[in-house]
Amino acid sequence: MLIVFTRSSLPEYIEHGRVDGFQRNPEPGLLSDNLFLSETRGCRFFVHREDDQDSRLILVNDWCWDLITENSTEMATRFLERIDRASRAMAQPPVSLPHQWSKFSYENFLAFFALPRNLNQESLRWVAEALQGGHAAFWWLTDRNDPRPLQSFAIDHAPVSNALFGYHQALEEAVQAFSGAKAKPQLLQPSIDLMRVGAGSVARERSYSEWLPQLTEAQRDILDNALADPLKIRGVAGSGKTLTLQLKALHELYKTSGAESSTQSPPSGGGALPRILFLTHSWSMAEQVEEAFRRLDERGLSSKIDVMPLLYLKEWLQGPLSSEVEVLGEDSLDGKQQQMRLISEAIEHIKSSTWTSYKANVSDWVRQGVETDRDEADRLRLCWALLREFAEVFDSREIKTLPNALQKYIDLPRESWMVPLETKTDRELSFRVYKYYVRQLVEEGLVTTDQVVDDLRRDLEKYEWNAVRAGRGYDIVFVDEFHLFSDPERYLLHLLTREAEKPPRLVMAMDPSQSVFLLLTGLAETEISRTTSGMIQRGQTKSIDLKTTHRFTEPIFKFLRYLHTQMPNVVELGHDWVYDAIPDSGKTGRELPRARFVSRHQLAETGVAEAFALHAASAQEQRVALIGIGNSELEAIREVLKEKGHSTASYVLIDGRDEIEQLRYSRRALIVTAAEYAAGLQFSHVVVVGGTSGNHEYGHGTSAMRALYSQFYLAASRAEEHLTVVAPQEQGGFGEVLGKAVDADVAVAGSAITPKLRSQ
Numbered sequence: 191m192l193i194v195f196t197r198s199s200l201p202e203y204i205e206h207g208r209v210d211g212f213q214r215n216p217e218p219g220l221l222s223d224n225l226f227l228s229e230t231r232g233c234r235f236f237v238h239r240e241d242d243q244d245s246r247l248i249l250v251n252d253w254c255w256d257l258i259t260e261n262s263t264e265m266a267t268r269f270l271e272r273i274d275r276a277s278r279a280m281a282q283p284p285v286s287l288p289h290q291w292s293k294f295s296y297e298n299f300l301a302f303f304a305l306p307r308n309l310n311q312e313s314l315r316w317v318a319e320a321l322q323g324g325h326a327a328f329w330w331l332t333d334r335n336d337p338r339p340l341q342s343f344a345i346d347h348a349p350v351s352n353a354l355f356g357y358h359q360a361l362e363e364a365v366q367a368f369s370g371a372k373a374k375p376q377l378l379q380p381s382i383d384l385m386r387v388g389a390g391s392v393a394r395e396r397s398y399s400e401w402l403p404q405l406t407e408a409q410r411d412i413l414d415n416a417l418a419d420p421l422k423i424r425g426v427a428g429s430g431k432t433l434t435l436q437l438k439a440l441h442e443l444y445k446t447s448g449a450e451s452s453t454q455s456p457p458s459g460g461g462a463l464p465r466i467l468f469l470t471h472s473w474s475m476a477e478q479v480e481e482a483f484r485r486l487d488e489r490g491l492s493s494k495i496d497v498m499p500l501l502y503l504k505e506w507l508q509g510p511l512s513s514e515v516e517v518l519g520e521d522s523l524d525g526k527q528q529q530m531r532l533i534s535e536a537i538e539h540i541k542s543s544t545w546t547s548y549k550a551n552v553s554d555w556v557r558q559g560v561e562t563d564r565d566e567a568d569r570l571r572l573c574w575a576l577l578r579e580f581a582e583v584f585d586s587r588e589i590k591t592l593p594n595a596l597q598k599y600i601d602l603p604r605e606s607w608m609v610p611l612e613t614k615t616d617r618e619l620s621f622r623v624y625k626y627y628v629r630q631l632v633e634e635g636l637v638t639t640d641q642v643v644d645d646l647r648r649d650l651e652k653y654e655w656n657a658v659r660a661g662r663g664y665d666i667v668f669v670d671e672f673h674l675f676s677d678p679e680r681y682l683l684h685l686l687t688r689e690a691e692k693p694p695r696l697v698m699a700m701d702p703s704q705s706v707f708l709l710l711t712g713l714a715e716t717e718i719s720r721t722t723s724g725m726i727q728r729g730q731t732k733s734i735d736l737k738t739t740h741r742f743t744e745p746i747f748k749f750l751r752y753l754h755t756q757m758p759n760v761v762e763l764g765h766d767w768v769y770d771a772i773p774d775s776g777k778t779g780r781e782l783p784r785a786r787f788v789s790r791h792q793l794a795e796t797g798v799a800e801a802f803a804l805h806a807a808s809a810q811e812q813r814v815a816l817i818g819i820g821n822s823e824l825e826a827i828r829e830v831l832k833e834k835g836h837s838t839a840s841y842v843l844i845d846g847r848d849e850i851e852q853l854r855y856s857r858r859a860l861i862v863t864a865a866e867y868a869a870g871l872q873f874s875h876v877v878v879v880g881g882t883s884g885n886h887e888y889g890h891g892t893s894a895m896r897a898l899y900s901q902f903y904l905a906a907s908r909a910e911e912h913l914t915v916v917a918p919q920e921q922g923g924f925g926e927v928l929g930k931a932v933d934a935d936v937a938v939a940g941s942a943i944t945p946k947l948r949s950q
């Protein structure tokens with residue numbers, strides 16, 4: 191038997207199941223207002239109210255279905271989300287999926303991890319097939335004991351024609367059933383969470399030409415800029431950077447395709463359309479940007495823009511990575527935890543071998559980090575600090591484990607933005623840990639995202655790319671959230687344009703304050719990356735600042751401006767960033783951000799209670815997020831959610847940049863995440879929790895303090911109307927940061943109250 195979904199019924203079924211649970215053999219008939227189940231010709235069909243004869247089908251083998259539905263609702267949801275996302279990707283070849291899925295393809299077949307790594311002990315992988323007519327089949331699940339290569343699968347396609355035939359009958363039954371049951375009026379159907387909070391929502395319901403008269407002068411200047419030099423768009427949170435980038439990309443297409451004022455398609459007379467690449471920092475963001483393009487575009491040209499995360503470029507240009515390696519993403523909690531584990535193992539190894547030769551001459555905080563146990567705060571602090579050191583110094587300064595690398599590393603002048611590895615021995619130890627860490631990666635068949643970027647850079651510098659660059663390169667490259675890109679990633683950008691001899695036509699949007707680590711590279715504003723600084727000499731990078739913010743109420747704006755002025759100034763930052771924005775959001779709320787001080791062990795619990803209370807009091811279109819400042823806060827919140835037995839249907843937990851996709855299957859859930867995964871999103875109400883771990887996550891020293899402020903700023907700046915911050919009442923650290931904000935009258939200390947939000 192086959193289980194058959196349509197492209198519309200699967201997301202609807204996931205949304206339905208995550209609340210009501212998934213059944214192995216649900217009774218045929220209407221499952222919800224929009225969903226009908228039919229058993230016909232030995233198949234089980236899930237049909238959506240909007241389906242028709244042309245709907246694309248998704249087939250799932252029944253034993254795989256049994257395996258999925260015998261799991262918890264949460265697991266089953268994660269299984270089905272991946273099927274849904276993969277079938278969307280399969281409809282648009284070449285199939286692109288996040289690296290962590292370890293996709294491998296052979297002819298029409300595709301294999302990929304069926305679950306996120308932390309839920310996938312068995313290493314379950316799908317064997318799927320893109321069928322003719324845009325349909326997709328999920329035939330098989332392999333596990334670690336049965337790692338059969340894709341080439342070895344011989345599939346009997348007889349059931350496919352049976353399903354295609356049966357679908358027409360199922361559709362007829364569904365149409366009849368739906369005609370007897372009225373659809374609920376659209377108004378009562380709140381939109382899915384992703385559409386409300388994601389980057390797609392920045393377009394609101396306006397098209398390109400409807401936005402034009404709304405733009406500020408600076409936004410208009412960006413649209414009119416001739417791109418003779420690389421262009422940086424700088425703006426504080428909520429100043430419309432993402433929206434302006436999207437409009438600029440369309441503007442460049444429309445300019446070539448004919449008179450700009452015309453709203454008619456298709457393109458007439460104009461010259462060849464420019465090849466445009468729009469880079470994002472995650473797959474989720476790329477999908478949302480595509481969604482925004484669909485909303486804004488009025489000439490049917492946006493499909494000409496290649497939108498993708500930078501990490502996918504390697505595959506896009508050179509084909510898939512080997513199926514034997516797995517990419518360790520730094521953009522998720524799981525990826526970071528794995529790196530932390532390897533670093534801690536390296537420290538343990540040194541502790542039990544050569545530690546005595548370092549011990550006397552390392553800094554105190556380093557010694558404490560090594561000598562304490564694995565799970566203690568001092569150890570974690572050291573591991574996080576080394577993780578930063580590897581990304582900020584080893585990777586961006588090209589320090590590899592080559593023969594003279596140690597000397598090169600030791601001789602590198604330490605700057606105040608760097609992790610304070612002050613003594614020579616600190617650095618020797620750090621180098622040793624790095625060497626061991628890299629060796630472990632190789633042994634476990636892992637590559638880090640930085641290594642993927644490094645390989646790509648080397649390929650793009652070859653004569654081979656130079657020879658094809660004029661044809662395969664891009665006329666213009668757009669980069670959103672530029673501050674989230676590492677120096678080696680930034681370096682690639684100028685190699686992607688078509689004309690090597692001309693200043694690269696790059697448009698980059700950035701907010702230095704939302705960058706925890708990566709801006710801490712000592713870059714001057716006119717440079718794109720440290721490594722390119724000597725290379726792009728012909729053109730100076732031009733900056734245009736967006737000084738009006740459109741997201742917040744005035745009290746939230748004032749709170750953010752205060753935070754900004756308090757960020758420790760790490761001297762060599764080299765940028766001349768001034769927070770002189772003005773608010774213009776049309777939002778009238780007068781309520782000051784609320785500060786709650788509780789003891790450290792009650793932080794997560796208080797945050798959860800506050801967030802659920804706000805959620806219960808919020809109106810249909812409002813969305814509430816509970817944001818931990820760092821990963822440790824997110825873990826503490828996760829524990830509380832489990833302990834208190836909150837149903838997984840009542841919240842969505844996002845612990846990686848690509849996990850934002852989960853919001854595609856939820857409506858009005860409480861959204862729980864950490865600051866770094868919330869970049870680019872916006873919510874009506876935000877509860878921020880900080881200080882659970884005594885800030886060990888940021889390492890040590892002034893740069894760690896700046897990182898803390900930066901994450902806090904990122905979390906708080908997601909709030910449109912209402913902000914609550916929960917901080918420890920104990921002296922020092924995060925509580926002090928918030929206490930100062932209360933003293934400065936930009937926040938008010940409050941007790942647990944249930945605000946009356948609906949009236950706002």
Ligand SMILES: Nc1ncnc2c1ncn2[C@@H]1O[C@H](COP(=O)(O)OP(=O)(O)OP(=O)(O)O)[C@@H](O)[C@H]1O
Pocket residue numbers: 391392393394404405406409425426427428429430431432433434701740741869870871907
């Ligand atoms: N000129 C404008 N007039 C009114 N609203 C605007 C204007 N420009 C942008 N906006 C709105 O401001 C909000 C924030 O926009 P956007 O997300 O592009 O900002 P951003 O600078 O990228 O923010 P962040 O850096 O925090 O992600 C969106 O809801 C967008 O629709």
